[in-house]
Amino acid sequence: MSSPLKYMIGVDIGTSSTKVIALLPSGHVQALYQQAYATQQPQPGHSEQNPHDILQAVTRGIRQVAQEMKQPPAGICFSSAMHSLMAVDAQGQPLTPLLTWADNRSQEIADALRPTGQGKALYYQTGTPIHPMTPLCKISWLRQHATPLFARTAQWLGIKEYVLYRLFGKYVADYSIASATGLFDIHALMWSPQAMQAAGITTAQLPEPVPTDHILRNLPEHVAWDLGIPADTPFIIGASDGCLAQLGSGALAPGHATLTIATSGALRIATTKPVRDEQQRIFNYILDARHFVTGGPVNNGGIILQWFVRDFLQQKDADLDTYIEQALAIPPGAAGLVCLPYLLGERAPVWDGHARGVFIGVQPQHTAMHFMRAAMEGIAFGLLSIANALRETAGPLQQIAVSGGFTASPGWIQLMADVFQQPMHLEQQNDASALGAAMMGFGALGIAFEGLPAATATIYTPRTEHAAVYEKHYRLYSELYGRLKDVMHQL
Numbered sequence: 001m002s003s004p005l006k007y008m009i010g011v012d013i014g015t016s017s018t019k020v021i022a023l024l025p026s027g028h029v030q031a032l033y034q035q036a037y038a039t040q041q042p043q044p045g046h047s048e049q050n051p052h053d054i055l056q057a058v059t060r061g062i063r064q065v066a067q068e069m070k071q072p073p074a075g076i077c078f079s080s081a082m083h084s085l086m087a088v089d090a091q092g093q094p095l096t097p098l099l100t101w102a103d104n105r106s107q108e109i110a111d112a113l114r115p116t117g118q119g120k121a122l123y124y125q126t127g128t129p130i131h132p133m134t135p136l137c138k139i140s141w142l143r144q145h146a147t148p149l150f151a152r153t154a155q156w157l158g159i160k161e162y163v164l165y166r167l168f169g170k171y172v173a174d175y176s177i178a179s180a181t182g183l184f185d186i187h188a189l190m191w192s193p194q195a196m197q198a199a200g201i202t203t204a205q206l207p208e209p210v211p212t213d214h215i216l217r218n219l220p221e222h223v224a225w226d227l228g229i230p231a232d233t234p235f236i237i238g239a240s241d242g243c244l245a246q247l248g249s250g251a252l253a254p255g256h257a258t259l260t261i262a263t264s265g266a267l268r269i270a271t272t273k274p275v276r277d278e279q280q281r282i283f284n285y286i287l288d289a290r291h292f293v294t295g296g297p298v299n300n301g302g303i304i305l306q307w308f309v310r311d312f313l314q315q316k317d318a319d320l321d322t323y324i325e326q327a328l329a330i331p332p333g334a335a336g337l338v339c340l341p342y343l344l345g346e347r348a349p350v351w352d353g354h355a356r357g358v359f360i361g362v363q364p365q366h367t368a369m370h371f372m373r374a375a376m377e378g379i380a381f382g383l384l385s386i387a388n389a390l391r392e393t394a395g396p397l398q399q400i401a402v403s404g405g406f407t408a409s410p411g412w413i414q415l416m417a418d419v420f421q422q423p424m425h426l427e428q429q430n431d432a433s434a435l436g437a438a439m440m441g442f443g444a445l446g447i448a449f450e451g452l453p454a455a456t457a458t459i460y461t462p463r464t465e466h467a468a469v470y471e472k473h474y475r476l477y478s479e480l481y482g483r484l485k486d487v488m489h490q491l
Helices: 051-069 107-113 117-126 135-145 147-152 159-168 193-199 221-227 241-248 302-312 320-328 368-394 410-420 432-444 464-490
Strands: 008-013 017-023 029-036 075-080 086-088 155-157 172-174 208-210 235-240 256-261 265-271 283-286 292-298 338-340 358-360 399-403 424-426 458-460
Touching (some): 008 159, 075 241, 075 432, 086 147, 107 135, 135 147, 241 292, 265 368, 292 368, 320 410, 338 368, 410 424
Parallel strands (some): 172 208, 256 399
Antiparallel strands (some): 256 265, 265 292, 338 358
């Protein structure tokens, strides 16, 4: 009789959808399930989701993948989006929707705290820049603007903590997700007393912080039946999506960066200790006992191009890829047009929710595609500014691996190589966060993992003939925000 097939379920609870995979120790993905859910914006600056929809996506995904594999998993490990927040009462019932990372209602809190000595001290202690995305600022805002709700709140949770509570009846938070809250001391590995004071809460109102390889056991029988798995299946708490994407991309070596552009974007590297940045431009999040992930996210990635085609050009049913290719046919520099693509405010490196989009240098010869080209270059310049902050604080970027929706366009990858004047490595490795979760699960259970199959990388080499124009426009881009910041804030 053949022995049972060992496989790990990796669950990635993303902002737009949950992905669930089955990964073999050989590194091959055997099953994949994905379920999307909606985000509501009931007021400007608000970004909310129904936590029940996300819980349903997680449970359905686990059940579907286990059914497809026709036998129980060796374990289940979780990845999750960062910075989400919800309040629950003493019975664990939600008092609020889930506030996502994109919820900016606490901008006034961040504005007041960030420039102070207290704000800088909290940044160094927690590794998280002061910004309205953080639970620290969100809780502080609710304390001021929703006093009765604040008084009724028994626990403050992110989405992963809520899902695990509904599965196991326990409040636990992994060090990785905790390190992105602005409430967690990444050096002492405990909730920060200084952050508790700033937010006006106690550690009793937060889940118990545990390492990313922490194992939850003894699933209640009715939950196990609903998931279609044995009650003794071990659940590994896992880490955040950004950190696990670094693991799932095989990018833990010093100076090995990952660059992602999807709706938003990010640039990250793994380090062995937090990186101190006097200008508070970059984050430091925990991956595991040996690795931090440092870098920065941008709010404005592909969503800017979607806005431009759908709302500015009024082409609601147009194929975005066609417009991207037309924009790429415009020569570098967009004939002197420069864009700050800050339509949704901006995170790294300026961390300013009041930032606004700008086109400057407009002349009669500029066509719609010049504007789109300038927007693409602006997205690239934003990520280059994060790369330069990392070079200043953490050292050289030896290699850059690219991922995300933008990789469907070879010309866009080439643009990034030309702007960075550094090769871009494209490996077709999908669902890096879910892969990273499953890999972490194998490690936590002591199951030998052979590694992901070797992927053939396509390398995009920078063209030196475009270096000068990009260097000039990047210098202008870098000066613009500082010169226009006061105007943006007045607007």
